[in-house]
Amino acid sequence: MGSNVSPYSQGLDKNTANYAPLSPLSFLARAADVFPERTAIIHGKQRTDYRTFYRRSRQLASALSTLGIGTNDTVSVMLSNVPPMLEAHYGVPMAKAVLHSMNTRLDAAVIAFQLDHANCKVLITDREYAAVIKEALGIAKVRPTVIDYSDPEFPQDGERLGTLDYEEFLQSGVPEFTWSLPDDEWDAITLNYTSGTTGNPKGVVYHHRGAYLLAQANVITASMAKHPVYLWTLPMFHCNGWCFPWSLSVVAGTHVCLRWVRPKPMWDLIADEKVTHLCGAPIIMSTLLNAGDDQKRELDHEVDFFTAAAPPPESVLAAMKTAGFNVTHLYGLTEVYGPAVVNDWKSEWDELPLGEQAQKKARQGVRYVALEDLTVLDPETLDPVPADGETLGEVMFRGNVVMKGYLKNPEATQKAFEGGWFHSGDLGVMHPDGYIQLKDRSKDIIISGGENISSIEVEEVLYKHPDVQAAAVVARPDEKWGETPCAFVELKPGSEASEADLIAFCRDYLANFKTPKTVVFCDLPKTSTGKIQKFALREQAKAL
CATH class of the missing domain: 3.40.50.12780 (ANL, N-terminal domain)
Structure with missing residues (x-):
């Protein structure tokens, strides 16, 4: 019997000549x-x-x-x-x-x-x-x-x-x-x-x-x-x-x-310094596109623009292309160093009808080259969901660009890494070609100007108001910010609080960007068990 020690490890150790820690x-x-x-x-x-x-x-x-x-x-x-x-x-x-x-x-x-x-x-x-x-x-x-x-x-x-x-x-x-x-x-x-x-x-x-x-x-x-x-x-x-x-x-x-972030300085710098790349939330696109004619500049070169949050509408993508920008959609979280997923565009998709191209662009995409694995799993069983573009599961990550963990919070760290995956908390589907697409956020996060806002946090403030009987906060689509908080409120009988009153009240407790921009007074739709039906409110918010 030979030695159990592999010849590929025997005497072949790390030393200062052949190894250095990776650091940017x-x-x-x-x-x-x-x-x-x-x-x-x-x-x-x-x-x-x-x-x-x-x-x-x-x-x-x-x-x-x-x-x-x-x-x-x-x-x-x-x-x-x-x-x-x-x-x-x-x-x-x-x-x-x-x-x-x-x-x-x-x-x-x-x-x-x-x-x-x-x-x-x-x-x-x-x-x-x-x-x-x-x-x-x-x-x-x-x-x-x-x-x-x-x-x-x-x-x-x-x-x-x-x-x-x-x-x-x-x-x-x-x-x-x-x-x-x-x-x-x-x-x-x-x-x-x-x-x-x-x-x-x-x-x-x-x-x-x-x-x-x-x-x-x-x-x-x-x-x-x-x-x-x-x-x-x-x-x-x-x-x-x-x-x-x-x-x-x-x-x-x-x-x-x-x-x-101001429109004229951006346009001037892009044109004068020959900017080739920039990243930003959809609000940056809105700021550039909505600039006045006296602020915009003609570009003699193409600029690569990388955006996260909600995918831009086809009309925005078309306007950006006309203005000289090539937009690529990214997705990620703080826990994965920012962007770890890219909507890697395939040249053959250029031949598709515009409507089908828009459907492709709406997807978050595939893993970065530095990410080892990206998938959609059943959050309870950790089994892969069918790659049918319809079955919901939780988006999960695995690899070297996942955080070490949460500082001084072993319980949250363990929960985030349960089963050997990082649990994003985002719900999505897997398409047959391996591209993922987000469908909802399990914690009802609102992304406004690239900033995450918890609907729960805003609701807790609203419930502190003496005239509020019930409240629910959802995302309302916004041309400038991508999404803004929209509050649906039931007032206590005899109360006369106005939209302005509630917004001012929230400003005393919340950062300005977390404050609801819209307040709708109504009877909140509820299930038979009394749970507020947020999906119905999201549809109402879209129609406002």
């Missing part, structure tokens, strides 16, 4: 080595090359290390799409810390919860958000070192909250700071919070390996050639900008920063 940090180092003078970042009149981008990221890592920030410490940022946000995506993990990007639309209570839950040690905040951050810090238990960012291109007058200015802090660091890849590619790189659709938001932890793979998969999915020009309409706080802050370094592309 290596992308920037390479881009700076190979294309040091290539423009990496455009912000207003500022232009930063890759040599400087890399140096500044290392300075940030050095300055953080001097503060005592190290392995698994959390650095939170409240920033719009500005250069420091890009620097943080490299500098924070170079210091072995974890980057926590916060949604700039959150209210103070949620921000405070996140700062405490993440045990934030350093907070980098834009002066534009000084008021809400000041309020949040007054609520939070943690006392992070606060660093204020003053935008030199677009000055903000919010008050200084800390003793350190970002630029001064950065200059205290060493540009040649020696950093290293993570000890383990499974180490945490970022923390992103869900929208808190049931209770407090959950902290989704990404690892270096997943970020490395998804960043490269973006390049492949987007067919990015060398030196693309990417316009930042998608907020970088959204799943770390769907990992595109790291993707652009793979191909030494140019980040075109955009502090605010």
